[in-house]
Amino acid sequence: MNRNSNIKKDILEKIREYKRIIIHRHVRPDPDAIGSQAGLKEVIQHNYPDKEVYIVGDDPGDLSFLSSMDSIESDTYSNALVIVVDTANTDRISDRNYSEGKDIIKIDHHPNEEPYGSIQWVDASSSSTCELIADLVKSTPELTLNSEAARLLYAGIVGDTNRFLYPATSTKTMELAGFLMEQEFSHTEVNDAMNQVELKIARLKGYVLQNLQVNSVGVGHIVLTKKILKDFDLVDSDTSAVVSLPGGIQGIEAWVIFVQQQNKAYRCRIRSKRTVINEIAKKHEGGGHPLASGANAKDEKEISEILNELTDAVQQKK
Numbered sequence: 001m002n003r004n005s006n007i008k009k010d011i012l013e014k015i016r017e018y019k020r021i022i023i024h025r026h027v028r029p030d031p032d033a034i035g036s037q038a039g040l041k042e043v044i045q046h047n048y049p050d051k052e053v054y055i056v057g058d059d060p061g062d063l064s065f066l067s068s069m070d071s072i073e074s075d076t077y078s079n080a081l082v083i084v085v086d087t088a089n090t091d092r093i094s095d096r097n098y099s100e101g102k103d104i105i106k107i108d109h110h111p112n113e114e115p116y117g118s119i120q121w122v123d124a125s126s127s128s129t130c131e132l133i134a135d136l137v138k139s140t141p142e143l144t145l146n147s148e149a150a151r152l153l154y155a156g157i158v159g160d161t162n163r164f165l166y167p168a169t170s171t172k173t174m175e176l177a178g179f180l181m182e183q184e185f186s187h188t189e190v191n192d193a194m195n196q197v198e199l200k201i202a203r204l205k206g207y208v209l210q211n212l213q214v215n216s217v218g219v220g221h222i223v224l225t226k227k228i229l230k231d232f233d234l235v236d237s238d239t240s241a242v243v244s245l246p247g248g249i250q251g252i253e254a255w256v257i258f259v260q261q262q263n264k265a266y267r268c269r270i271r272s273k274r275t276v277i278n279e280i281a282k283k284h285e286g287g288g289h290p291l292a293s294g295a296n297a298k299d300e301k302e303i304s305e306i307l308n309e310l311t312d313a314v315q316q317k318k
């Protein structure tokens with residue numbers, strides 16, 4: 001707790017010190033990545049109107065209702081402070097120019113598997129990076145919110161907690177969500193926008209529910225091949241919409257969504273209700289949170305290995 005408050009002070013000092021700040025986040029952004037990135041920009045610009053603040057990275061796609069990216073020249077990085085939010089590994093930072101800044105700060109809530117930056121504020125007990133940014137504002141008397149910052153940060157918390165359903169939702173999460181809701185923005189509009197799915201995604205959800213395989217200990221899985229994705233007119237990133245789906249089914253303890261990549265290997269999204277699964281993910285070129293991790297399987301044999309390891313882990317937990 002104490003350590004956190006010192007880190008927050010250090011981060012504020014850096015923000016005060018620099019005239020120009022460039023904020024990055026991870027590739028294939030989710031609402032927490034865009035919300036914390038654009039929300040932090042709003043917070044800084046609202047409180048320090050003289051600063052130049054930019055947000056960069058790949059196109060937010062469906063999340064453009066939250067924010068759009070700035071385009072900047074690479075010489076903008078000279079004498080700039082770079083803040084990277086919601087990104088555990090440097091590999092996943094969107095826009096490789098991040099390393100061109102004078103200094104780097106990491107703000108994240110994933111396990112700190114790859115430390116980077118001169119200041120790291122990494123709190124794996126936080127539901128989301130947006131929760132950390134909201135906490136930074138609430139606990140710093142000199143900072144205030146505006147309604148746009150609140151809308152963005154709220155969206156990220158809603159996104160990463162799956163509407164306050166995931167176990168990472170704490171009393172602090174709820175307090176900070178309430179703090180954000182004191183600002184004037186339509187939280188129902190944010191929720192509605194985040195609940196809308198394209199028809200083809202809705203059809204994919206139907207397919208996953210129809211075809212999910214579930215074994216006797218409650219390990220579920222589905223393999224989405226390149227052909228299936230093509231038939232549904234979908235790309236890899238669209239499949240994030242079905243990752244939490246099996247969690248709503250009685251008796252399912254852990255599950256994996258396998259998505260075949262262009263090189264024919266499979267990206268694995270592993271989820272679990274109680275059994276810790278990130279050690280299994282680590283064995284297969286992955287990692288992440290105890291109950292939510294990513295990994296890779298090079299072929300069907302490795303898919304079976306992952307499912308067997310999960311089955312053993314779930315059995316041991318029972």
Ligand SMILES: [Mn+2]
Binds near residue numbers: 032033128
């Ligand atoms: Mn996040």
